[in-house]
Amino acid sequence: MPVSPLPRRIAIHVLACLAFLALPYVFAPHGLTGQLKLIGTSPHEQTTLLGYVLMLAFLYLNYYVLIPRLYFSHRYGLYTGIMLLGFLAIGFVMTIRDRHDFFGDPPPFGGQPSAEPGRMFPPPDAFSNRQPPRQERQAYSLPPSGDMPKPGYGFELNQTLFLFLVGVFVTLSLRVSGRWRQTEQERVASELSFLKAQINPHFLFNTLNSIYALAIEQSPHTADAVVKLSSFMRYVTRDTGNDWVPLQRELDYIEQYIDLQRLRLADTATVSYTRNGSTAGLQIAPLLLISFVENAFKYGVNPAVDSPIRIAATLQNDQLHLHVGNRKVRQASSAGESGGIGLANTRARLALLYPDRHTLTITDQADTFIVDLTIQLA
Numbered sequence: 001m002p003v004s005p006l007p008r009r010i011a012i013h014v015l016a017c018l019a020f021l022a023l024p025y026v027f028a029p030h031g032l033t034g035q036l037k038l039i040g041t042s043p044h045e046q047t048t049l050l051g052y053v054l055m056l057a058f059l060y061l062n063y064y065v066l067i068p069r070l071y072f073s074h075r076y077g078l079y080t081g082i083m084l085l086g087f088l089a090i091g092f093v094m095t096i097r098d099r100h101d102f103f104g105d106p107p108p109f110g111g112q113p114s115a116e117p118g119r120m121f122p123p124p125d126a127f128s129n130r131q132p133p134r135q136e137r138q139a140y141s142l143p144p145s146g147d148m149p150k151p152g153y154g155f156e157l158n159q160t161l162f163l164f165l166v167g168v169f170v171t172l173s174l175r176v177s178g179r180w181r182q183t184e185q186e187r188v189a190s191e192l193s194f195l196k197a198q199i200n201p202h203f204l205f206n207t208l209n210s211i212y213a214l215a216i217e218q219s220p221h222t223a224d225a226v227v228k229l230s231s232f233m234r235y236v237t238r239d240t241g242n243d244w245v246p247l248q249r250e251l252d253y254i255e256q257y258i259d260l261q262r263l264r265l266a267d268t269a270t271v272s273y274t275r276n277g278s279t280a281g282l283q284i285a286p287l288l289l290i291s292f293v294e295n296a297f298k299y300g301v302n303p304a305v306d307s308p309i310r311i312a313a314t315l316q317n318d319q320l321h322l323h324v325g326n327r328k329v330r331q332a333s334s335a336g337e338s339g340g341i342g343l344a345n346t347r348a349r350l351a352l353l354y355p356d357r358h359t360l361t362i363t364d365q366a367d368t369f370i371v372d373l374t375i376q377l378a
Contacts, residue, residue: 020167021052051094055164058086063171071172087164094160129209207232207257210264221263227259239286247320247377251275251313253294257312261297268345269300269307277315282377284320285353289313291346292324292371299369300326318378327369350375 039045062083086250207229214222235253239245258273265271293311310325324371343362350358350373357376363369 047097054090059171060166067175197261229255244283244288248279248282250284268303269311273311275313296324296326299330302329305329320375323374328369
């Protein structure tokens, strides 16, 4: 069963938080297991863990609030100041809590351990003029059983600063990367909307020309052509507003267009159309294939010349292969017209929608024009 986006996102956040909290302990001298045991008995390790939790909370504040509202608004000075204050606040809380034993007073010099671990009381002769031997003073300064000597201030601050900077860099990189991806998606969507707006009038213009030719000839197929045009427009106005459409509908649309051209051309051109393979469950960008078919009828039909047109759509392993071939019996009226706006439009859409999942080969020879398009649909 596929995981829905929200639980998946929550799971990723939980794993990332656990990894962040466990990272300092993985490289600790006693390893992850040894350091986890010390957390239960050592106030110093508990303070360190509290600092990591506070740092993690501040990094989430940075990701969801500070970066969108300050960094992306180009208020870099204020953003840097808040980052500095956040680090100092976390370091201050860790230092005060750790060095004063839960905000209490430190034990007097020469104190002796009590029955309670972590607490020390002065010996009976603490106020006499006799100083305890050096070995005795060293014994009194040892931490309770199971605790490790506390590192110096410099080591703690350096470790905290390193983790803080790594966290800020990671959150900033993720946020900037997400902003860039969103901007790129909006750009692609805008370009696709523009290209789709181009292709619709282009298609309508060519289809109306076909029906006009039937009407001029007073063909009995004119009414059928109008009905097919109505079906085309229903597809264009209703279905192509979506980013993806079922492949079956797109191929049905192409087949209807071919039928319309057959009505118009009668015996003028020999049109061969075949379709093989199952379209079940496959989708494609709308109006992506029609330009190649239109191009074949535009430059491959001449009543005075034999005009064969071959169109084949083959589906295998979720891969669509479209072959369109025609004899060039009508030349472009100007340099660069061959293919027209339709082919240029389709090239651009393929590059945006299937950047690494399609191959387009166009063979443009003196008397033939062949298109072979392969798209990996899933």
